[in-house]
Amino acid sequence: MTHDPAALFNPRTFDASQFDEETQRLLLAVIDWFEGRGKRRLLEEDLDRVWYADFLRFAAKEKLFATFQTPEAEAFGAAAGAQRWDTARNAALSEILGFYGLPYWYTWQVTVLGLGPVWMSGNDEARERAAHLLDEGHVFAFGLSEKEHGADVYSTDMILTPDGNGGFTATGGKYYIGNGNVAGMVSVFGRRADVEGPDGYVFFAVDSRHEKFELVQNVVASQMYVSEFKLDGYPVTEADILHTGADAFSAALNTVNVGKFNLCTASVGIAEHSFYEAITHAHNRILYGHPVTDFGHVRASFVDAYARLIAMKLFSARAVDYFRSAGPEDRRYLLFNPITKMKVTSEGEQVIDLLWDVIAARGFEKDTYFAGATHYIRALPKLEGTVHVNLALVLKFMPNYLFAPQEYADVPTRLDAADDTFLFQQGPARGLGKVRFHDWRTAYRQAAGVPNVVRFTEQAEALTQFLTDCPPDEAQQQDLDFLLNVGQLFTLVVYGQLVLEQAQLTGLDDEVVDQIFDVLVRDFSSYAVALHGKPSSTPAQQEWALSAVRKPVVDAARFGRLWERVVSLSGAYEMRP
Numbered sequence: 001m002t003h004d005p006a007a008l009f010n011p012r013t014f015d016a017s018q019f020d021e022e023t024q025r026l027l028l029a030v031i032d033w034f035e036g037r038g039k040r041r042l043l044e045e046d047l048d049r050v051w052y053a054d055f056l057r058f059a060a061k062e063k064l065f066a067t068f069q070t071p072e073a074e075a076f077g078a079a080a081g082a083q084r085w086d087t088a089r090n091a092a093l094s095e096i097l098g099f100y101g102l103p104y105w106y107t108w109q110v111t112v113l114g115l116g117p118v119w120m121s122g123n124d125e126a127r128e129r130a131a132h133l134l135d136e137g138h139v140f141a142f143g144l145s146e147k148e149h150g151a152d153v154y155s156t157d158m159i160l161t162p163d164g165n166g167g168f169t170a171t172g173g174k175y176y177i178g179n180g181n182v183a184g185m186v187s188v189f190g191r192r193a194d195v196e197g198p199d200g201y202v203f204f205a206v207d208s209r210h211e212k213f214e215l216v217q218n219v220v221a222s223q224m225y226v227s228e229f230k231l232d233g234y235p236v237t238e239a240d241i242l243h244t245g246a247d248a249f250s251a252a253l254n255t256v257n258v259g260k261f262n263l264c265t266a267s268v269g270i271a272e273h274s275f276y277e278a279i280t281h282a283h284n285r286i287l288y289g290h291p292v293t294d295f296g297h298v299r300a301s302f303v304d305a306y307a308r309l310i311a312m313k314l315f316s317a318r319a320v321d322y323f324r325s326a327g328p329e330d331r332r333y334l335l336f337n338p339i340t341k342m343k344v345t346s347e348g349e350q351v352i353d354l355l356w357d358v359i360a361a362r363g364f365e366k367d368t369y370f371a372g373a374t375h376y377i378r379a380l381p382k383l384e385g386t387v388h389v390n391l392a393l394v395l396k397f398m399p400n401y402l403f404a405p406q407e408y409a410d411v412p413t414r415l416d417a418a419d420d421t422f423l424f425q426q427g428p429a430r431g432l433g434k435v436r437f438h439d440w441r442t443a444y445r446q447a448a449g450v451p452n453v454v455r456f457t458e459q460a461e462a463l464t465q466f467l468t469d470c471p472p473d474e475a476q477q478q479d480l481d482f483l484l485n486v487g488q489l490f491t492l493v494v495y496g497q498l499v500l501e502q503a504q505l506t507g508l509d510d511e512v513v514d515q516i517f518d519v520l521v522r523d524f525s526s527y528a529v530a531l532h533g534k535p536s537s538t539p540a541q542q543e544w545a546l547s548a549v550r551k552p553v554v555d556a557a558r559f560g561r562l563w564e565r566v567v568s569l570s571g572a573y574e575m576r577p
Contacts, residue, residue: 005506006310006565008272009099010573011035016092018415022082023089026064027096033058034100039369039575046101046372049223055104056182060137065111068093070134071119072419074127077135084419085119087261087323091316094262098269101369102376103223105266107139110178112262114140116255117187117203119424121242126205130185138184142259143206144252147175147228153201153252158190160202160236168192168236170204173216173228180227181215183208187242188231189252201248205240206231246428253429257337260383261323264316264340267348267380271309274373276573278302278355281362283570293567298358302566303559305354307515311499312344312351314516318502324414326422331435332408335397335494342390343491345380352377369575391487392480396432398490402464405439413505440493443500450510451553452517453500459524460493462548470540482534488527496520511558512565518552525549 003015011031016024033055034042045052059065063079068090070076070083090112097105118130118140130140149155158172170190180186185205192200206213212234220226243251279302282292292298319336326333352373356363363370381387444460447453476482496517503513525548531537532545 003506005314005503005508006512008275008309008569009095009269010276011099011575012573019089019092020082020417022067023086023417026062026067027089027092029062030064030093030096034104035576038577040367040577042101042575043367043369043372046103046223047366049221051181051225052104052107052223056107056137056139063135063137064093065108065139066134066137069111069115070131071421071424073421074119074131076128076131079135084417085421085423086417087320087420087423088415090262091265091320094265095269095272098266099273100269101223101372102266102270102379105262105269106178106224109259109262109266110142111140113142113255113259114179114183114185114187116142116258116424117242117251118185118205120251120254120426121203123239123242125239126242129205133184136184139179139182141177141179141183141186141208141227142255143174143177143180143186143188143229145176146173153189153249156189156191156201158188158231159193160190160204161193163235166238168202168204170206170231170234170236173230175228176219177227177229178224180208180229181218181225186229187255189248198249199245201243201245202241203243203248203251204236205242206234206236210234250427250429254423254426257334257426258423260341261319261337263380263383264312264319264344267345267377268309268312268316270373270377270380271305271312271348271351273575274352274355274370274377275305275309276569277368277370278305278359278363279566279570280572280574282358283567292358293570299559299563299566301354301358303515303562304519305351306562306566307512307519308347308354309351310512311495311516311519312347314499314502314506314508315495316340316344318498318505321411321414323423324418324420325411328422328427330408332437334432334435335394335401335437336498338390338393339491339494342381342387342394343495345377346387348377348380388480388484391484391491393432394491394494395483395487397435397437398467398487400433400435401437401440401494402467402490404436406436408438440497443497443504446504447500447510447513450514450517451555452514452521453496455550455553456492456496456517456521456524459521459528459548459550460496462544463489463493466541466544466548470538470544473538476536479536482531482536485527485531485534489524489531492520492524492527511561514553514555514558515562521550521552525551 016027067079067082071085075083097108145151160168160170163169188204188206190202214230216228218225219228285292319340322333322336444457528545528548532542
């Protein structure tokens with residue numbers, strides 16, 4: 001069966017044939033479990049904040065997490081034959097879980113994070129213990145953030161004091177720790193009391209069932225358990241130590257590289273389910289004697305939302321290929337990762353807002369998935385230290401990306417049943433400014449027959465002109481408000497590149513690509529105007545900003561065909577009552 005690259009995920013027609021048989025079975029089992037519960041119960045349990053113990057029992061019975069989250073080298077138990085860390089199938093599961101509800105995705109997601117420092121560790125005993133816990137159906141947690149410091153790992157107040165017998169006692173608190181109420185193992189970041197500086201960092205494993213582990217509270221009002229916990233003299237032996245010194249710091253950042261990627265596919269899933277509800281409602285609602293979808297502004301909102309959603313899917317899928325093909329000499333994923341976390345998730349918010357403007361009050365009603373989506377979609381860009389943290393990271397790659405391309409072998413579509421071993425061998429978390437990229441212009445040249453790609457390419461070239469002719473001066477380089485706007489312009493160029501690569505690999509219709517770039521042209525113009533208005537922008541920069549504004553190439557016939565795609569989704573999926 002040929003996959004339509006412009007299709008939304010639909011549980012009724014989902015085809016997982018690109019994966020091996022066990023992966024297909026598990027993905028379909030997840031869909032069947034949710035559909036068997038039905039929409040009414042799913043929504044009621046969300047509103048009543050019911051802990052999803054039954055979902056975790058289902059996942060344990062099917063060995064879902066054990067299969068998807070155990071690297072091949074750690075394979076253990078009945079699921080061993082299908083166990084691997086495969087970013088492609090992890091992304092598929094993440095999208096499905098997001099489609100049914102962010103809380104279910106969240107328990108999977110924080111288990112990914114909790115396992116990161118373990119699978120990166122040289123502690124054989126801890127890795128074996130983790131494999132056994134997964135096989136038994138346990139979930140994991142990632143003890144990094146603190147109430148006073150957030151994710152600022154430099155300032156941790158989790159203190160390990162030598163106990164005189166070669167071990168330590170750990171005392172301190174952690175905050176915003178998913179699964180902290182039930183985690184079989186919590187990977188906790190702290191520092192030694194007797195060692196100054198980076199050499200004192202430690203990552204160690206904790207059991208939430210231990211008497212010295214105090215579960216304080218759930219810090220959010222949700223089905224999710226986002227815990228605050230405290231350790232008070234918790235005994236830490238050599239068998240519990242995962243990383244020390246600079247390696248512990250790198251394990252924290254490298255785990256985020258692996259684990260927070262899933263934010264993008266959760267956002268895609270939420271937006272897809274919401275889209276079905278919104279188009280079905282609007283197309284069947286009569287106002288002033290007309291279906292709501294007869295109004296031009298409504299059609300424009302839906303087509304924009306659809307184009308943005310397909311672009312989210314294209315970028316995320318292509319980023320998977322770079323993750324899976326990464327190695328010590330190819331770390332391009334380190335740029336694409338923060339863009340999945342920042343840009344794709346922000347686009348998810350845009351999609352929901354466009355749909356919400358159409359369905360209006362319906363989006364508040366308690367019998368809709370949409371009502372929950374309106375607040376859950378907001379969480380995703382903010383779960384990773386907010387958008388500006390990732391934009392600041394993205395800027396580190398800009399000079400080499402735009403001005404110093406390097407030759408690489410083509411990265412193929414990676415749906416093979418392989419273990420992504422490099423993700424747990426990333427090495428020191430430094431040297432981002434040295435990462436090199438292939439020529440970004442290649443993807444744009446290959447799509448030079450698409451009118452709005454041509455127009456956006458003019459804007460991308462204008463950005464290189466900006467950085468050459470009137471770049472940020474010394475003061476502006478300290479002005480984050482100004483720089484982050486530049487980061488948004490740069491992000492659009494990278495975003496467009498991977499969208500085009502995936503479109504070419506999947507044979508996506510040019511008219512869909514054209515509509516996506518209609519959106520990107522307008523977005524670039526909007527950020528250029530914003531730069532013009534920044535307090536510190538110079539006359540030369542203001543002149544550049546206005547010269548970079550473009551109107552998309554208008555094609556009413558293309559828009560009409562895209563609208564037909566959108567309206568065909570009315571009634572295409574409705575969750576079982």
